[in-house]
């Protein structure tokens with residue numbers, strides 16, 4: 001459902017219009033945000049109409065359902081592809097010329113993808129890009145992933161993305177991913193999300209035996225190498241002739257037709273298995289794994305579904321491996337995106353295609369890079385300099401990290417105007433100097449000589465097994481993306 005967000009100054013008119021048209025109104029303070037001290041401004045919930053609150057809660061429901069399925073880049077691509085097909089998006093193939101109003105999707109190796117919406121202007125005049133990442137911090141199985149110790153079969157893992165190791169013990173983990181046999185056939189693995197599935201877990205020491213452990217620095221309480229979830233326990237078979245490790249290999253062979261060597265050509269992730277839940281009596285917050293950055297992926301997918309012939313052709317990019325620095329062929333540092341733009345331009349120009357026309361099209365494009373960022377934590381507000389800190393429920397935030405990372409003032413002004421015109425609540429973010437940090441995929445777009453601005457949404461407990469977002473912010477991001485693309 002489309003929300004009519006309205007800035008403070010337009011609130012009265014909006015309210016009247018809302019009443020007259022039976023539409024949704026949302027008076028917010030966004031337009032005045034730059035004038036007020038953060039923390040003193042009102043939350044987007046403060047003056048929201050009942051209809052807006054309901055819309056945010058409804059959006060939260062579909063968001064949670066998406067997060068439950070979309071646990072890794074593979075399952076996220078599958079979920080976005082399925083949703084796009086249901087919305088009438090067709091698979092784009094090289095050579096297909098994009099016309100105004102056309103809706104396509106294109107998948108990169110099952111691990112990254114793009115939604116493409118044809119704009120009124122030719123691709124040669126530039127496009128709009130909205131980029132987010134679909135990988136989240138997690139544990140991953142090594143190539144020789146099963147070991148045994150003290151009668152247990154244990155997974156040998158590595159980690160993806162920055163984590164506090166001790167937070168990944170004693171939580172239910174699901175095993176999700178793909179194993180490719182030597183003949184090229186794939187086996188999809190998805191164990192631990194259904195209520196009657198088994199789960200996996202790293203058992204931590206109990207307080208009784210942790211006296212030495214508790215003296216350690218938080219960084220060393222659980223070593224990364226010691227995050228070994230239990231895969232099975234005890235001997236199996238007659239007279240216990242199969243120790244746990246051997247039994248796991250037999251289990252994989254008989255249930256999945258998998259040999260130990262097949263695990264070398266596998267991408268298996270252990271991710272928190274908990275269902276996304278509402279947090280708090282008022283159900284305004286979503287507590288769920290994977291919101292970094294599937295919050296932005298979901299909001300941009302939903303924004304794409306509402307688009308109909310925007311001014312410029314729009315590419316909604318979903319990239320992999322941001323948590324490792326945008327690496328590999330499905331990460332944002334690969335040439336996937338410029339290759340796609342080149343193909344779209346070639347399909348448009350045919351034999352008139354020339355390399356400078358491609359670079360001019362990039363120069364005429366505008367990009368929005370989105371990644372969630374830490375919102376002010378009520379237990380530790382001192383981690384922020386509060387004048388420039390983002391608050392949950394106050395809308396999307398423009399990242400102003402400084403030191404050369406910001407978009408230029410013209411691009412920020414253009415974006416600010418787009419948000420204000422649509423009445424989307426927004427705020428700004430600058431980390432406490434020298435005390436925090438974090439990268440995004442924006443630099444990969446800027447590298448292409450595309451004007452790029454970084455957005456985020458404030459989230460609590462990022463990179464932990466369960467992060468917390470505000471439903472109003474998730475909906476605001478969807479509308480901010482629409483505003484950026486249609487301005």
Ligand SMILES: [Zn+2]
Nearest residue numbers: 292293371372
């Ligand atoms: Zn992220």
